Amino acid sequence: MEKKRKVTIILFSGDMDKALAALNISIGAVSMGMEASIFFTFWGLNLLRKKKSMWRGKNFLQRLMTLLNRGGSEKLPLSKFNMLGMGPVFMKMLMKQKNMLSLEEALKLAREMGVKMIACTITMGVMGISREEMREDIVDSYAGVSTYLENAEESSITLFI
Amino acid sequence: MEKKRKVTIILFSGDMDKALAALNISIGAVSMGMEASIFFTFWGLNLLRKKKSMWRGKNFLQRLMTLLNRGGSEKLPLSKFNMLGMGPVFMKMLMKQKNMLSLEEALKLAREMGVKMIACTITMGVMGISREEMREDIVDSYAGVSTYLENAEESSITLFI
Amino acid sequence: MEKKRKVTIILFSGDMDKALAALNISIGAVSMGMEASIFFTFWGLNLLRKKKSMWRGKNFLQRLMTLLNRGGSEKLPLSKFNMLGMGPVFMKMLMKQKNMLSLEEALKLAREMGVKMIACTITMGVMGISREEMREDIVDSYAGVSTYLENAEESSITLFI
Numbered sequence: 001m002e003k004k005r006k007v008t009i010i011l012f013s014g015d016m017d018k019a020l021a022a023l024n025i026s027i028g029a030v031s032m033g034m035e036a037s038i039f040f041t042f043w044g045l046n047l048l049r050k051k052k053s054m055w056r057g058k059n060f061l062q063r064l065m066t067l068l069n070r071g072g073s074e075k076l077p078l079s080k081f082n083m084l085g086m087g088p089v090f091m092k093m094l095m096k097q098k099n100m101l102s103l104e105e106a107l108k109l110a111r112e113m114g115v116k117m118i119a120c121t122i123t124m125g126v127m128g129i130s131r132e133e134m135r136e137d138i139v140d141s142y143a144g145v146s147t148y149l150e151n152a153e154e155s156s157i158t159l160f161i
Numbered sequence: 162m163e164k165k166r167k168v169t170i171i172l173f174s175g176d177m178d179k180a181l182a183a184l185n186i187s188i189g190a191v192s193m194g195m196e197a198s199i200f201f202t203f204w205g206l207n208l209l210r211k212k213k214s215m216w217r218g219k220n221f222l223q224r225l226m227t228l229l230n231r232g233g234s235e236k237l238p239l240s241k242f243n244m245l246g247m248g249p250v251f252m253k254m255l256m257k258q259k260n261m262l263s264l265e266e267a268l269k270l271a272r273e274m275g276v277k278m279i280a281c282t283i284t285m286g287v288m289g290i291s292r293e294e295m296r297e298d299i300v301d302s303y304a305g306v307s308t309y310l311e312n313a314e315e316s317s318i319t320l321f322i
Numbered sequence: 323m324e325k326k327r328k329v330t331i332i333l334f335s336g337d338m339d340k341a342l343a344a345l346n347i348s349i350g351a352v353s354m355g356m357e358a359s360i361f362f363t364f365w366g367l368n369l370l371r372k373k374k375s376m377w378r379g380k381n382f383l384q385r386l387m388t389l390l391n392r393g394g395s396e397k398l399p400l401s402k403f404n405m406l407g408m409g410p411v412f413m414k415m416l417m418k419q420k421n422m423l424s425l426e427e428a429l430k431l432a433r434e435m436g437v438k439m440i441a442c443t444i445t446m447g448v449m450g451i452s453r454e455e456m457r458e459d460i461v462d463s464y465a466g467v468s469t470y471l472e473n474a475e476e477s478s479i480t481l482f483i
Contacts, residue, residue: 028467145189
């Protein structure tokens with residue numbers, strides 16, 4: 001299998017800081033002429049969800065999951081020092097002071113610059129997330145593990161975040 | 162070094178959701194004709210341990226570690242929303258509703274399909290896990306970091322989960 | 323892009339156990355004649371900070387971040403069973419019993435053996451970490467995402483830890 005100048009990332013985490021790392025690497029890659037794809041799975045799917053989705057799903061368990069696990073790029077916790085939501089507030093203020101892109105800005109910029117944004121259909125099913133809940137302005141396509149493997153196999157950089 | 166169509170994963174995490182991700186990627190890979198290896202290290206070793214092992218080890222510290230850090234694929238926590246063990250229960254129910262393989266089923270299927278399951282001997286030593294505690298039906302072999310590097314070097318996809 | 327026998331790791335985590343994994347893989351790689359680089363970003367930067375740095379930074383938020391997020395290789399928590407700092411103490415005792423290198427010893431050995439230690443300038447800025455706070459005996463150089471991508475692209479093994 002010939003390798004391309006390409007980064008393929010699985011974003012499993014729904015933490016704000018890890019999502020920023022995934023987006024910054026991808027934006028860096030496309031600005032250097034490489035290709036970049038992010039496969040959003042498990043908690044990473046929260047990044048692609050519309051803000052208002054809560055208490056949805058076909059049954060009690062799925063509804064409970066969507067209530068606990070709220071979507072939207074502005075609601076993500078930090079992987080460390082979350083402190084009941086104060087940590088992300090401080091981090092956002094620090095990022096603003098340093099003129100760093102917010103998560104929402106990085107998400108939009110990555111999409112505009114051509115980073116492929118792919119949502120994992122299998123974990124969407126398990127977690128009770130429907131396509132109507134997903135942000136059409138961000139998601140490029142829906143796929144499973146075989147599409148991931150085909151992308152990753154020809155990539156020079158593969159990461160699980 | 163020539164690259165093979167091969168996935169080599171380090172499973173460091175002992176979380177149920179991350180273990181599922183590692184197994185699903187590996188099962189996907191072998192079903193597409195690729196090779197796949199998982200190196201279990203640190204908390205990931207819990208996946209390979211027999212259910213009953215607790216309060217073992219040669220001294221107090223190792224016993225405390227085995228008590229806290231119980232083995233068995235059915236005892237693993239979630240990386241998020243663990244909620245004192247309720248999270249994994251909900252996740253298992255959601256997975257069953259969606260006819261998704263349980264962790265134990267995925268572990269057995271992966272092994273049957275030829276995914277190589279390798280336990281890290283160095284971290285087994287530190288954490289006081291003996292070979293008698295390990296599941297012979299799942300573990301293929303025991304090895305250290307040099308075996309990992311030899312495998313990873315020739316792999317087209319390398320991940321740390 | 324021709325691949326080299328090279329490992330390029332992003333160390334995002336500030337957890338003691340994950341840092342040990344990153345260092346052990348890198349030390350293993352260089353002792354097998356491969357190259358190895360670690361890019362320290364976000365919480366991983368704590369590994370490169372001098373012990374005493376706390377309550378520093380240009381403003382209240384940065385000071386709060388440095389107070390909460392103390393540096394020094396001896397202060398890192400465990401990713402699991404941290405138990406208000408007791409977990410790392412137990413882990414260190416277990417490692418000593420097994421004659422395993424401590425984190426500080428592994429850090430020094432890695433540097434001596436030629437593992438490249440690179441600090442991410444962008445996250446240093448956000449988290450209010452100045453170059454004066456960094457350990458000159460460990461850090462090789464300071465760089466951003468493009469240097470990482472150039473390194474990773476030619477590496478046979480890429481990991482995000």
